[in-house]
Amino acid sequence: YNSFDALNTDKIADFFTVFGDIFLWFVIINAASNTVLFILFNVLLIVGFSVVSLFASSSDIGFTIAKLVICSFVFLYGFVPFIAYLIYVKTKSVISIYVSRAFLVIDLFALFIMMFFMFPYELRPYNNRVIYIIYNLLLAFTVINLMFTRMDKKTNIFTKAMYVILPIFALVFDILSMTASIYRIVNYGLTPNKLTLIILNIIFFIHLIFISINTIKSFINSFQNREDNNTLNIIISSKPIIFVYVYFVFSLFVCFVIPIIYIN
Secondary structure, three states: OOOOOOOOHHHHHHHHHHHHHHHHHHHHHHHHHHHHHHHHHHHHHHOOOOHHHHHOOOOHHHHHHHHHHHHHHHHHHOOHHHHHHHHHHHHOOOHHHHHHHHHHHHHHHHHHHHHHHHOOHHHOOOOOHHHHHHHHHHHHHHHHHHHHOOOOOOOOHHHHHHHHHHHHHHHHHHHHHHHHHHHHHHHHOOOHHHHHHHHHHHHHHHHHHHHHHHHHHHHHHHHHOOOOOOOOOOOOOOHHHHHHHHHHHHHHHHHHHHHHHOOO
């Protein structure tokens, strides 16, 4: 996709945008088709027809028709990713950019709410396994969202400010998750899952620092390069997207190295 220019962060960011848009179109098409099918099946049930009754039918014809109906739906669903891609090619949409920007606010709010779970003893991630999992899932979702978020000249100042605040807030949240991982390892022992999470927490920590420093530097450079009486255009570099290769190496480690370490 990037013509083997592996360090071109702009092309990597473009890839994330393309993938995000195709995925969103895939979700939209699936949601729409499922809604239509749900309505259709309910209409058929109202008029007294049911695919289940065909499966339960003692006749070979009824059973064959039911199988053909199910197989047809499965076959048609196989075209959904290609349809999503064609829609993206035709529209050149950038839905994923706007969705990821909207999630900046949602992520920040969710992180803020989860911070309060540190106060009740029984809801702390140190002892509560469910909260511990939620902490790590929310942190992972936040980092993924930051990778899909792109900031250009047209992005409003509020969104850019959120892009500054969220990584710093997530950094504090990651420290809590990391300490929870260490606490659980010390008290409950080291398992493959805990080893994976503690390494991932460390990677998140470094990545979030990278994003924060890069964003702050971009703001400072934009202010320094601003000419008198000119509108301030804050351009945030896409350099942190290069961290995708770190996650790729980490995934290889989890898939191939950790099983060898813990093999009986």
